[in-house]
Each structure stands twice: as C-alpha cells, then as structure tokens.
Amino acid sequence: MTSLYATGANGLRVQQARLDAVANNVANLGTTGFKAARVDMVDMPPQPLEVARAGGAADPVTEIGEGVTIGGISRVFEPGTPRPTGNPLDVAILGPNTFFVLTTPDGQTLYTRDGQFRPDSTGQLVTPAGDRLSPPITLPPGASVTEVTPEGRILATLPGEVNPVEVGRITLARFANPQGLAAAGQNRFAATVASGPPQVGTPGADGFPALQSGALEASTVDLAEQMTTLIEAQRAYTVNARALQTLDEMVGLAIQVRS
Structure with a gap:
C-alpha cells in the first residue's frame, strides 16, 4: 500500500524543488554572473507488487513504477551578456565554464563569475563581500587603474607618471566538470571531487577565454523560460496532489466496505 502513495509523494517533492529553483532564479535575475539552476529528474526504479484477489490465488508479481525523483541540480554555465559599467575594475569573462579565483577571509578558496573588484584599505583587490583575488593583487599607493586588458593585465597610472604600467595580473580557473561544483553562497562555488581540481591559466591563452574591462556579466536567467517552468511545475504539483487525494478516498x- 505504501508504494501506491510513493508515486504522488515523490512527484510532490520534485515539483516543490522545481518551484524553489525557479523562485531562486527569478530572485537573482539581476545578480552579476549568476548561473540559473534547474532540477534534473530521474525515474525511480519500479517496485514488485503482488495483488491478491478474493477467493483466489494472488496474481503474478508485477512491477509498479514509483514516479520520479530529484537526480541533481545543474546550472547553466554559459556566459551571460557583458553589460558596460564604465568602471575599469568591473571585469567580465568572455567564455563558459571559467571562473575568477577568490580567497575568503577565513582562507577558503572559492570561485565566481562575478567580476566586481575594488581595492580595500590596504590596496588589495577584493569583491564586495571582502574576498580577495587569488593570487593577491595589491595596487601601489595612489595608483589609478585605467584598464584590465583581455589577457588579464591590470594597467594603472602612478603618481607623477603619465604612461600606465602593469600592477598585477588576473588568472582564471576552469574545471573538467563544472556541474560538480558546490554552491557556496553569495554567487560563489567550491571545488569538489565531482568537479575535479581547478586548472589555472592566463586569460586569452591555452583555451582560456579573454576578459572585458569596464563590464559585468549578466545572469543567465531567462525570465520567459522560468515562467514556463513555473507553470509546468505548478500544474504537475496539482496533479500529484489530486492523485494522492483520490487514492486516499x-x-x-x-x-468502509471491508468493515
């Protein structure tokens, strides 16, 4: 009997997860470098069921499906559209599956597509959350950044100088399986066994994408797609709820008949 309820219950869990994913995606529609998430569904293995009939032998064992379950949460790691900001320290990555490398205040290494960088009180380039670029880049006192080249070279003018000089260089990381990255909050990801170790390289070389200075990457959330998914998930949730209600009745x- 429990297996009869499992199909509807599994369906409710999956559709609720889809609704949660849509809500999170839409909430981050304007988040720089945000990658839309989607819930991947897989079929549950069928379970054997033996049906007995009054006054006779049981029917042969049959296999009853139990619906679907959550196979995982995948993300759309395709690049978003670069949106100009005019700030040379706003940097967009012009290619997929590649990330800026960050070091958190507690020493953890994380990865992000959000290229909003600013110098802190010591001149180190950090994100709005306080994570610093890795390897660390420190601007000389009084330096004014003029450009980040497509190859990641940070050019700045120094006090008393006319021509800009290189004061640091941004490196990027990529993974054999970016879908294996674990969400670490605040638009950041952590490497896992599933993602494989990071491969670090120079923008514009060895297959790494170039950078665009003075621009930020838009999110990959497609509002029309999210609304379609929302309608599908709501309808499927309703169908599963009604199936459970009908079975309960x-x-x-x-x-009552047996009583």
Missing part, C-alpha cells in the same frame, strides 16, 4: 472506501 479509494482506500477509505475500501476500508
């Missing part, structure tokens, strides 16, 4: 009638 049938079981109730069977109990």
